Amino acid sequence: MPSATPQLLTGLNPEQLAAVTLPPQHALILAGAGSGKTRVLTTRIAWLISTSQAGPHGILAVTFTNKAAKEMLTRLSAMLPINTRGMWIGTFHGLCNRLLRAHYVEAGLPQLFQILDQADQLSAIKRLLKSLNVDDEKFQPRELQHFINAQKEQGARASAVEAWDDFSRKRLELYDAYEQQCQREGVVDFAELLLRSFELLSRNEILCRHYQQRFRHILVDEFQDTNRLQYRWLKLLAGGGACIFGVGDDDQSIYAFRGAEVGNMRDLEREFKIANVIRLEQNYRSHGNILDAANAIIKNNQSRLGKNLWTDAGSGEPIRVSEALSDIDEARWIVEEIKALSRDGHARSECALLYRSNAQSRVLEHALFNAGLPYRVYGGLRFFERQEIKHALAYLRLIANPDDDTAFARVVNFPTRGIGARSLEQLADLAKAQQCSLHAAIGQLTGKAQASLASFAQLIVKMREGSSDLPLPEVVDHVLDLSGLREHYRNEKEGQDRLANLDELISAAANFIMEENRHENSAANAAEQTDLAAFLAHAALEAGEHQAGDSDDAVQLMTVHSAKGLEFNVVFISGLEEGLFPHEQSQLEEKGLEEERRLMYVAVTRARQRLYLSFAQTRMLHGQTRYNLASRFLEEIPPSLLKWLTPKARNDFVAQPKARYASAPASPAMPHQPHSLQRENENGLRVGQNVRHTKFGVGVIVNAEGSGMDARVQVNFGHAGMKWLALSVAKLTPA
DNA sequence: CCCACCTCATATCCT
DNA sequence: ATGAGGTGGG
Numbered sequence: 001m002p003s004a005t006p007q008l009l010t011g012l013n014p015e016q017l018a019a020v021t022l023p024p025q026h027a028l029i030l031a032g033a034g035s036g037k038t039r040v041l042t043t044r045i046a047w048l049i050s051t052s053q054a055g056p057h058g059i060l061a062v063t064f065t066n067k068a069a070k071e072m073l074t075r076l077s078a079m080l081p082i083n084t085r086g087m088w089i090g091t092f093h094g095l096c097n098r099l100l101r102a103h104y105v106e107a108g109l110p111q112l113f114q115i116l117d118q119a120d121q122l123s124a125i126k127r128l129l130k131s132l133n134v135d136d137e138k139f140q141p142r143e144l145q146h147f148i149n150a151q152k153e154q155g156a157r158a159s160a161v162e163a164w165d166d167f168s169r170k171r172l173e174l175y176d177a178y179e180q181q182c183q184r185e186g187v188v189d190f191a192e193l194l195l196r197s198f199e200l201l202s203r204n205e206i207l208c209r210h211y212q213q214r215f216r217h218i219l220v221d222e223f224q225d226t227n228r229l230q231y232r233w234l235k236l237l238a239g240g241g242a243c244i245f246g247v248g249d250d251d252q253s254i255y256a257f258r259g260a261e262v263g264n265m266r267d268l269e270r271e272f273k274i275a276n277v278i279r280l281e282q283n284y285r286s287h288g289n290i291l292d293a294a295n296a297i298i299k300n301n302q303s304r305l306g307k308n309l310w311t312d313a314g315s316g317e318p319i320r321v322s323e324a325l326s327d328i329d330e331a332r333w334i335v336e337e338i339k340a341l342s343r344d345g346h347a348r349s350e351c352a353l354l355y356r357s358n359a360q361s362r363v364l365e366h367a368l369f370n371a372g373l374p375y376r377v378y379g380g381l382r383f384f385e386r387q388e389i390k391h392a393l394a395y396l397r398l399i400a401n402p403d404d405d406t407a408f409a410r411v412v413n414f415p416t417r418g419i420g421a422r423s424l425e426q427l428a429d430l431a432k433a434q435q436c437s438l439h440a441a442i443g444q445l446t447g448k449a450q451a452s453l454a455s456f457a458q459l460i461v462k463m464r465e466g467s468s469d470l471p472l473p474e475v476v477d478h479v480l481d482l483s484g485l486r487e488h489y490r491n492e493k494e495g496q497d498r499l500a501n502l503d504e505l506i507s508a509a510a511n512f513i514m515e516e517n518r519h520e521n522s523a524a525n526a527a528e529q530t531d532l533a534a535f536l537a538h539a540a541l542e543a544g545e546h547q548a549g550d551s552d553d554a555v556q557l558m559t560v561h562s563a564k565g566l567e568f569n570v571v572f573i574s575g576l577e578e579g580l581f582p583h584e585q586s587q588l589e590e591k592g593l594e595e596e597r598r599l600m601y602v603a604v605t606r607a608r609q610r611l612y613l614s615f616a617q618t619r620m621l622h623g624q625t626r627y628n629l630a631s632r633f634l635e636e637i638p639p640s641l642l643k644w645l646t647p648k649a650r651n652d653f654v655a656q657p658k659a660r661y662a663s664a665p666a667s668p669a670m671p672h673q674p675h676s677l678q679r680e681n682e683n684g685l686r687v688g689q690n691v692r693h694t695k696f697g698v699g700v701i702v703n704a705e706g707s708g709m710d711a712r713v714q715v716n717f718g719h720a721g722m723k724w725l726a727l728s729v730a731k732l733t734p735a
Numbered sequence: 736c737c738c739a740c741c742t743c744a745t746a747t748c749c750t
Numbered sequence: 751a752t753g754a755g756g757t758g759g760g
Binding site: 066118190193254413418449543585 | 736737738739745746747748749750
């Protein structure tokens with residue numbers, strides 16, 4: 001082993017050390033949560049460079065989130081005296097974007113191609129279906145979107161897929177038509193970024209060899225989350241003798257829904273002939289009880305590579321569990337706990353509130369807001385996804401590329417300028433006949449619609465001319481005025497927030513330029529690229545992870561998915577209810593429950609010192625009150641690790657009759673106002689009550705109808721699902 | 736032909 | 751809560 005910079009290696013445990021100093025060869029590191037995965041990755045890179053086994057130029061490192069990429073860059077520049085600019089470090093999508101920008105001609109793309117995010121893609125598909133007069137009942141846009149993405153994630157173009165029946169054939173035609181539409185408009189969706197750059201490399205031998213020879217070391221974070229196409233992409237790039245260094249944890253694979261395949265880890269091991277997989281099992285993050293809980297939960301999964309985390313940090317505090325009457329009470333309780341923690345000297349920014357779905361954040365935000373506690377929400381409706389921002393971006397996109405029909409359709413009549421559905425229909429027909437973009441079709445238009453559309457085209461020209469030579473922030477400012485967006489939101493009564501956001505967009509542009517100049521790392525290679533196009537790509541790829549108020553000591557709110565890779569002293573996991581976590585949609589998927597369990601595993605292992613678990617008897621969701629049983633994941637934790645803060649519901653979690661103020665879903669009565677007594681029926685049952693069924697076990701009554709011999713109740717049995725039962729037949733006893 | 740207003744259906748997780 | 755779709759007034 002070269003002896004350079006030993007201080008780089010101090011403090012590593014034997015397994016970490018082995019991983020960092022592996023001789024040049026393919027490697028797979030099975031790294032449990034909190035086992036120092038990021039540290040190993042960054043130290044490996046630093047070690048390769050400082051021992052002269054590789055230059056910065058020869059490093060390619062792929063991560064899954066921009067946050068992780070940034071983190072890696074920061075740590076690296078702290079470790080190494082050299083500039084990190086030669087390295088390619090980023091997300092798959094970010095790196096592919098970079099590749100395509102640099103070789104847009106070879107990739108068959110316009111120089112200023114735009115990136116469609118999920119919402120853009122959906123509206124492009126809707127537009128396509130309309131123009132082809134396809135019944136959108138039979139071919140639902142969302143479903144089609146999912147189909148197209150799934151094909152691309154497999155690396156399959158429409159021509160490469162076989163169809164056996166009419167429906168599949170038609171669906172493939174639509175896939176094909178969608179691709180043509182995107183090509184015509186000069187836009188690419190997320191999956192296309194990957195597929196297109198894969199094809200670019202596999203078809204262009206010279207280019208491929210260039211990159212194969214350049215990148216000697218390819219390091220991949222979160223390997224369990226790669227999809228099939230990403231795997232092939234890596235394999236292709238490593239074809240010239242580069243070493244792949246994969247780090248992953250099969251227990252933290254939570255992106256199957258977007259094509260991730262855990263099997264890729266096994267394939268890597270097999271195809272790259274990795275003799276000994278290095279396991280990192282010592283956890284440096286969490287106290288023992290938390291780890292024991294995590295291990296106990298994940299043990300219930302069948303398909304695992306096998307791994308058990310341990311720590312020498314001592315068992316620490318018990319895991320606190322709380323049952324609330326309603327989601328609102330749950331939120332109030334959390335706020336009280338945080339206040340108490342705060343008084344005890346815990347930083348608010350070290351407290352994280354995790355939940356399964358974004359919709360759950362609202363109640364929590366409300367409670368935090370009322371209590372005057374600063375908080376910060378990650379994910380959810382992100383900055384660049386807000387409608388006013390998307391409108392503004394659409395104008396910017398039209399400046400860069402007037403043929404971008406998605407952008408065109410979005411703002412051609414916003415703010416309204418007398419261009420209605422009829423005129424647009426004419427225009428679309430014409431564009432279709434001429435095989436050209438909407439913008440290009442304006443010139444050939446005749447009749448009444450011509451004038452208003454021509455003046456819109458004029459407007460775009462005016463914007464472009466007026467903004468050439470201006471710095472980017474001023475371009476944005478200029479566009480906000482000329483487009484009439486500012487004016488429009490000024491006159492709207494609820495428009496103040498939106499106006500503020502538009503101003504924020506100008507700052508975002510200014511920030512972007514500053515960042516870009518600071519470490520020219522990211523897009524410097526694509527020399528031809530204008531600031532505008534770079535900014536638009538940034539907006540699509542990084543939907544706005546940084547919000548205002550970065551510096552405040554704020555409570556952190558996020559979904560479990562976005563919490564992956566992060567850690568906090570105190571973690572609350574809320575909404576631990578059947579149907580919510582595990583999510584009911586997951587029951588429909590084959591391996592759905594196992595993925596939910598991994599998600600729970602990820603959630604639990606975010607905590608360093610203290611973990612709270614909570615659930616509510618009733619919850620408002622989508623305007624309906626729902627009655628849920630406690631999550632099965634609570635049952636999977638050994639009781640000895642738990643400390644119940646509310647009277648413990650043991651056994652089936654429902655030994656205690658529930659409070660008597662639950663109301664039927666149909667009833668508007670608020671469940672948290674303890675006065676709406678529900679009438680009991682003649683059998684002594686009422687909505688909200690827990691009952692036991694000989695076959696289905698314990699459940700909660702969520703609805704009732706009929707009386708006497710016809711009386712039926714609807715019971716949510718959690719594990720066994722939702723059932724309607726006739727009281728005259730089914731034996732139900734209060735539980 | 737366009738627009739403002741109303742009703743209705745809809746709703747994981749994310750680059 | 752938000753978007754798509756329908757309706758009546760201009």
